[in-house]
Amino acid sequence: MNSNLKPQERIRQLLRHYPRERHHLINFLHLVQAEFGYLPEEVVELLSEHFSVSPAEIFGVATFYSSFRIDRPAEHEIQVCQGTACHVRGAEAILEEFSRQLDKYYGEQNWSGKVSLKKVNCLGCCAISPVAMVDGLLESRVTPAKVKAIVRKLSKNDSPESQRERDEQE
Numbered sequence: 259m260n261s262n263l264k265p266q267e268r269i270r271q272l273l274r275h276y277p278r279e280r281h282h283l284i285n286f287l288h289l290v291q292a293e294f295g296y297l298p299e300e301v302v303e304l305l306s307e308h309f310s311v312s313p314a315e316i317f318g319v320a321t322f323y324s325s326f327r328i329d330r331p332a333e334h335e336i337q338v339c340q341g342t343a344c345h346v347r348g349a350e351a352i353l354e355e356f357s358r359q360l361d362k363y364y365g366e367q368n369w370s371g372k373v374s375l376k377k378v379n380c381l382g383c384c385a386i387s388p389v390a391m392v393d394g395l396l397e398s399r400v401t402p403a404k405v406k407a408i409v410r411k412l413s414k415n416d417s418p419e420s421q422r423e424r425d426e427q428e
């Protein structure tokens with residue numbers, strides 16, 4: 259985000275000099291997406307008034323184009339490849355281990371919003387499988403031990419006490 263303002267305040271600021279014709283809506287949605295990383299629901303009403311387009315139409319546009327997202331992105335994104343080469347080298351177990359470690363480090367089912375864990379198809383580097391992409395960086399030859407190290411690093415902002423407790427439980 260390029261501003262410390264609340265989404266509605268920032269949008270009002272951006273709209274101040276923006277043309278009102280409805281054909282400018284998509285360009286403005288790109289601006290909002292670049293600013294916040296997604297299209298916050300609370301700004302739809304402002305856009306609706308400014309461009310004279312119903313909120314339903316705005317959501318229709320936002321969900322039609324894959325370049326827009328309407329959900330707030332998680333702080334961390336983990337993609338675990340489930341393509342054939344990774345599959346034969348244990349990708350399913352790697353995915354389960356990520357889930358287990360996220361439960362452990364962030365609290366059971368408490369990590370959605372903080373971390374998004376997704377299955378993806380071939381990431382194009384089968385020779386170093388199984389692979390995962392963590393915050394845009396490729397992790398090769400992933401093992402359960404490596405998964406644990408990755409998740410521990412992601413959760414580094416946890417209090418040292420709770421980190422120590424978890425380590426002692428092993």
Ligand code: FES
Nearest residue numbers: 339341344380381
């Ligand atoms: S199958 Fe995983 S990188 Fe190709």
